[in-house]
Amino acid sequence: MVSSETTNNxxxxLDTLLLRLxxxxxxxxxxxxNADNAVVRYYSPEDLYKRIDLALPDSGAGVDGKGLNHLDYDRLTRLNIVETFDLIKDTLKYSVNxxxxxxxDKLYxxxxxxxxxxxxxxxxxNSNSHVYHCSPVLSLMEIEVTRATAQLLNMGKDSGGILCPGGSASNLLAVVTARNKLYxxxxxxxxxxRPFNADADYGVLxxxxxxxxxxxxxxxxxxxxxxxxxVVKVPTDDEGRMLVSELERLLQESVARGETPFFINATSGTTVMGAFDPLDKIARLAKKYNCWCHADGSWGGSAVFSDQVTRTKDWFRGSDLVDSFTINPHKLLGVPLQCSMLLTPHNGHVMFARTNSIKADYLFHGNAVDLGAxxxxxxxRPDALKVFLAWKFYGKQGLGQRVDRALCSASEFMDLVRRRRGFILVKDPCPFLQICFWYVPESIKDQVDAWKSQSDGGALGKIAVVTRTIQxxxxxxxxxxxxxxPLPGVPDFFRIVINAPTVSVDRDLVGLLDRIESVGNDVNWEKIFEQ
Amino acid sequence: MVSSETTNNxxxxLDTLLLRLxxxxxxxxxxxxNADNAVVRYYSPEDLYKRIDLALPDSGAGVDGKGLNHLDYDRLTRLNIVETFDLIKDTLKYSVNxxxxxxxDKLYxxxxxxxxxxxxxxxxxNSNSHVYHCSPVLSLMEIEVTRATAQLLNMGKDSGGILCPGGSASNLLAVVTARNKLYxxxxxxxxxxRPFNADADYGVLxxxxxxxxxxxxxxxxxxxxxxxxxVVKVPTDDEGRMLVSELERLLQESVARGETPFFINATSGTTVMGAFDPLDKIARLAKKYNCWCHADGSWGGSAVFSDQVTRTKDWFRGSDLVDSFTINPHKLLGVPLQCSMLLTPHNGHVMFARTNSIKADYLFHGNAVDLGAxxxxxxxRPDALKVFLAWKFYGKQGLGQRVDRALCSASEFMDLVRRRRGFILVKDPCPFLQICFWYVPESIKDQVDAWKSQSDGGALGKIAVVTRTIQxxxxxxxxxxxxxxPLPGVPDFFRIVINAPTVSVDRDLVGLLDRIESVGNDVNWEKIFEQ
Structure with missing residues (x-):
């Protein structure tokens, strides 16, 4: 049925395709x-449809129309005009580099x-890390890399975790686990x-x-x-850190209403400002109120690879006290998307399996190394391989240096913004790697000068328009x-994420401020504001 | 900060690494x-730990210890003995090929x-398909490939969908969507x-x-x-298809108890047997009882690419009537793991966004092509690219032929099993691509001969032991x-999945039966049964 010729082909x-690719x-x-090249050749969806062939054919294109397709040499041939590699070239051409x-723009x-x-x-x-016998090496790598990362967080010898398809999925699994374990x-x-669930021993969660x-x-x-x-939203300080006093007040009020607080999420590196919530204090309150304490370190958690950070910052103080911790190496560590870990001090993946698994005899035959459970x-996807290999290649030191370099560039950039006329930091200093600022063009300076102190609604709106227009x-x-x-109460601002190790302060960051200024000077703001 | 030398490096x-890889x-x-090579060099976790270096180092290995590492040439050098490529070789060596x-073994x-x-x-x-401006081409590919696949299911011109990280995630999104849309x-x-949710207009879901x-x-x-x-489990016929009469009875009983049925899942290609539930009848019942009708076609849904299937089988009759449909091209179509689509006739991804999205101003700035919503x-991960490119390369015809070839091999294999002494099909014919059978070694034939008709518990147990031991x-x-x-009421059986287009009936499938027989003859069963 299948000739050996086909088999070798x-x-x-693959050899031919890879060489070409x-x-x-x-x-x-x-x-x-080469940073001077465009990051993207931007087109609207309507225009992009005209530039790239997105029709899905009945017959395949093959490679060069020469019928390398191994399914059927005779029938699947050069019926399609557009070749696969033209499409690949177009995909590269019109994608964000x-x-x-x-x-x-984003946290990756x-x-x-x-x-x-x-x-x-x-x-x-093309492996699947649900059961050990289908992914033996990859399963062990997952166990080792989650354990090693959890130990960086001081979670102890029984710690470990599991990989999930993204930070949201890790956070979701944390909430499910907390709920199933507590109730x-x-x-x-x-x-x-009650009486719908006769065993209900909780109020509104x-x-x-x-x-x-x-x-x-x-x-x-x-x-x-x-x-x-x-979901109770706890107020923050002006850096974006959760106010622990407010958390306790809200917990008390909730309990007084007969509700059942069960889950407290602390953020290690918030999405907009990059703030780190105080894990130690939050974890202690969680314990007091019988809540699961989770840390969403999707963004900032990777900073734990830096010795400089753990030595000089308090970001991870209390990481040993939380019940679960999300880290996405695909953000700050440059591991390809997707790669997210959910870590725990409570017996690693075994705890997640015990709490969440469902009997599925046709898949799981009782092996403790079957991580899918x-x-x-x-x-x-065995995403663990990617962070494992990055760790082997760069070492913890190399990964930590990537973090240090980003922090150093961010600090220099903050200085540039601080010193430059017309630019205002949203919070000085910025807590992490997102540099957030407004820019007020010289031509409208008088109109909006007093906006920060007077909360002038009109001026606030103008600043937001300036930000969005220039961006x-x-x-x-x-x-x-x-x-x-956006943040409540202030106009939209620029959020610049410093991450790639190839960012040059002099070339890329000074250049960005120059460009913001130059666009700001070119625009006829009165005309824009009228619209 | 970063020299141009580093940049070029x-x-x-990458060039060096790719060439080598x-x-x-x-x-x-x-x-x-070469099918005669081992599929896997099997070791237990304990033994595998001894054969592969899984320690995570403080300093990186780099490539050949020559310091190609671009983070820091001086510090990250040859401190580690095991080189990255040795690890890669070991990973390949001890993984399942x-x-x-x-x-x-599995459905992929x-x-x-x-x-x-x-x-x-x-x-x-390294793109992220949450917002269009970060993944313009990939977002359009996702819209087109989900629309085109939904149209194969006759879902009409407003159909489309979204990619999820696996079939379970697609099914989960379907249930969440159904619940949010209905209630x-x-x-x-x-x-x-009530009174916890004052707007509650449902009983127990x-x-x-x-x-x-x-x-x-x-x-x-x-x-x-x-x-x-x-979760109400509806009984099936002996092929594994949901019994519609039982479904209706159970729905009626549920309503009579004051409960609120809201979701009916039909399976298109069950995990163990490969059965296809009758979509048309189930969808009509769903409508009658105000339920969302979902089809889990994670495994069998891809058969819709075959014209031969849609012409000669009733598997997709009624696919136009369901509210959502999961298809995993990473199973039957050979697209790399993970690639799963959730399709709907109700306005594609826009419906999912309207039903499930949450205001996250810092990410979504109101663009309808921002699929992450x-x-x-x-x-x-922009997994849609993979099925898009496969479709472009092979065409719908090529993908359909892959299905046809598998069905043809499965049918030939079934014949082999049927004709061979000692082998018994669990259901004859097998409905799809899983060939399920027992094997009774000649030496214990007399002991277990009557097991099927007499439901002899002891004999049942022996057959299960035979299956698991040989496997x-x-x-x-x-x-x-x-x-x-496993299936309730019968002993464990072999489940052989026919999927790869390179499976040869004469070489691989005859060879498998020979091997089962030969192991069966080698084993001293009396001794095994005593354990």
């Missing part, structure tokens, strides 16, 4: 590494050579009070998280049927990708 | 394509050259009856699914706080990876 076909991807990286250090950056290697390795293995009857009977925390906590609450209204999914023009030019961000 | 480093991976594919057609197989190319492309892009107050107030369905439906129920006890996650010996030998499966 699969490897040959290698030149494209290396050129793409070179293009990205994340290797460019001027991609500063481009990856690195060993990251690409690890993805290629995963592609070749196990919900797993079988559902989240209903409440989650506590800061007003600056990530929306995945709200998503978890709505998915779990707890309801968005039962610890998740709420089934099949799973959009810069992004659409492709020179940089940067984001604007 | 990133691309050069290419030979390894092509050799690995060649090894896998899914390119080997004798990997028949090895991928193919264009699959590897698509993963490498994703690695290079929107739960999203904000939580799943509580109930899900219906067949007793042969995948455990992800149960997982969804427990995650959502609906409770495992509120349609998920319960945030960041997301484990074959798997540990590495010659094949196959699975055993």
């Amino acid at each position: 699969v490897a040959d076909e 290698q030149k494209l991807v290396v050129d793409y990286v070179k293009e990205g590494q 994340t290797w460019n250090p001027r991609f500063m 950056a481009g990856t690195n050579p060993i990251g690409v290697v690890s993805e290629l390795l995963l592609a070749i293995l 196990p009857s919900i797993k079988s009977k559902g989240y209903m009070p 409440k989650l506590f998280t800061s007003s600056h925390s990530h929306y995945s906590i709200d998503q978890a609450a709505q998915v779990l049927g707890l309801g968005l209204d039962n 610890a998740t709420i999914g089934c099949g799973r 959009q023009r810069i992004n659409h030019s492709g020179a940089y990708l940067v984001d604007h961000a | 990133v691309a050069d480093e 290419q030979k390894l991976v092509v050799d690995y594919v060649k090894e896998g394509q 899914t390119w080997n057609p004798r990997f028949m 197989a090895g991928t193919n050259p264009i699959g590897v190319v698509s993963e490498l492309l994703l690695a290079i892009l 929107p107050s739960i999203k904000s107030k939580g799943y509580m009856p 109930k899900l219906f699914t067949s007793s042969h369905s995948h455990y992800s439906i149960d997982q969804a129920a427990q995650v959502l706080g609906l409770g495992l006890d509120n 349609a998920t319960i996650g945030c960041g997301r 484990q010996r074959i798997n540990h030998s590495g010659a094949y990876l196959v699975d055993h499966a």
Whole structure:
């Protein structure tokens, strides 16, 4: 049925394709590494549809129309005009080049050579880390890398964890685990009070998280049927850190109302400002009120790889006291997307399996190294390999130096913003790697000068328009990708994320401020404000 | 801060690494394509720990210890003995080689050259398909490939969908969507009856699914706080198809008890037997009882790519009537893990966004092509590219032929099993691509001959022991990876999944039966039974 010729052709076909692709991807990286190239050739969806062939054909294109397709040499041939590699070239051409250090829009950056290697390795293995006998090496790597990372957080010798498809998924698993562990009857009977759930030993369940925390906590609450209204948003200080006194007040009030607080989320590196909540104090309050304490370190958690950080900052004080901790190496450590870990001091993946697993005899035959049982999914990408390999390649030191370098660049950038006329830091100093600021063009300075002290609504609105207008023009030019961000009570501001190790302060960051200023001077603001 | 030399070195480093890896991976594919090689060199976790260096170092290994590491040339050098490529070689050596057609254990197989190319492309892009401006091309590909697949299911011109990290995640999103759409107050107030949720217009919510369905439906129920006890398992016929009459009876009884049925899951290709539930009849009942009708086609849904299937089988009759449909191209279509789509006729991803999204101003600035809003996650791997590229490369025809070839091999294999002495099909014919059978060694034939008709408990137990013993010996030998499966009331049986297009009936499948027989003859069964 399958000739040996066909069989060999699969490897040959791969060889041919990889050789051809290698030149494209290396050129793409070179293009990205030259920061003067565009980060993206921006087109609206309507325009992009015209530039790239997105029709899905009945017959395949194959490679060069020469029929290397190994399914059927005779029938699947050159019926399609557009070749696969033309499409690949177009995909590269019109995508965001994340290797460019001027991609500063999100909390991830481009990856690195060993990251690409690890993805290629995963592609070749096409493995699934649900059961050990299908992914023996990858399962052990997952156990080792989660244990080692949990130990950086001082979670002790029984610590460990599990990989989830992203930070939101890790946070969701944390909430599910907390609920099932504290109120196990919900797993079988559902989240209903008596008499619907005769075993109900709780009032309305409440989650506590800061007003600056990530929306995945709200998503978890709505998915779990707890309801968005039962997420209590704790006020923060002006740096974005949860106010512990407010947390305690809100916990007391909740208990007084007969509710059942059960989950407190602390954030280690908030999405907008980069603030670190005080883990030690929050964890102690959690214990007092019989709550699970989770830390969402999706963004900032990776800073624990830096000795300089753990020596000089209090960001991880109390990390040994939390019940679970999310870290996304795909953000700050440059590991390719997706790579997120949920860590715990309480017996690692075994605890997650015991709390959340469901009897599925056809998959799990009782092996303790079958990691899939610890998740709420089934099949799973072995993402652990990627952070494992990055650690082997760079060492903890190398990963920590990446963090240090980013912090150093961020600090220098903050200085630049601070000293430059027309630029105002939202919070000085910025707590982490997001530099947040407003820019007031010289031409409208008089109009908005007093906005900060007087809370002039009109001036506030103008500043927001300035931010969004300049940001959009810069992004659409492709020179940089940067984001604007909102916070209650203040106008939208620029949020510049410093992450890639190839960011140059003199070239990329001074250049960004120059460009903001230059766009700001070019725009006729009166005309914009009228619209 | 970063010299141009360092900058160029990133691309050069990638070039070097890829060149070096290419030979390894092509050799690995060649090894896998020679079916006589081991599928896996099996070791227990304890033994594997001794054979592969899994310690995570403080300093990085770099490449060849020559310091290509671009973070810091001076400090990160040859401190580690084991080089990264030795580790990669070991990873390949001790992993399951899914390119080997004798990997028949799970519902996925090895991928193919264009699959590897698509993963490498994703690695290079390191993109995140939450917002359009970060993933313009990939977002449009996702919209097009979900629309095109939904249209194969006759879901109409407004259909489309969204990619999720696996079939369980797609099924979970389907249940969340159904609940939020039918009972929107739960999203904000939580799943509580009055007076806790003053807007509650439901009794205890109930899900219906067949007793042969995948455990992800149960997982969804427990995650959502609906409770495992509120999943109603509908009996099946002896092929594993949901009995519609039983479904209706159970719905009526539930309503009579004052409960609120809201979700019916039909399975298109069950995990163990491969049965297809009758979508048309189930969808009509769902409508009658105001339930959301979901089809879990994680495994069998991809068969819709085959014209032969849609012409000659009734598997997809009624696919136009369901509210949502899960398809995992990473299973039957050879797309690399993970790739799962959740499809709907009700306005595609826009419906998912409207139903499930949460205001997160710092990420979503109001763009309708920001697909992340349609998920319960945030960041997301752009897995759609992989099925898009496979479709472009092979065409719908090529993908359909892969299905046809598998069905043809499965049918031939079934014939072999049927005709061979000592082998008994669990259900004749097997409905899909899983060939399920028992094997009774000649030496114990007399002891267990009457087991099927007489339900002799002792004999049943012996057959289960035979299945598990032979399966484990074959798997540990590495010659094949196959699975055993349980079903209530019958002893464990072999479940052989036919998927890879490189499976040869004469070589791989005859060879498997020979091996089962030969192990069966070698074992001293009396001794095993005594244990």
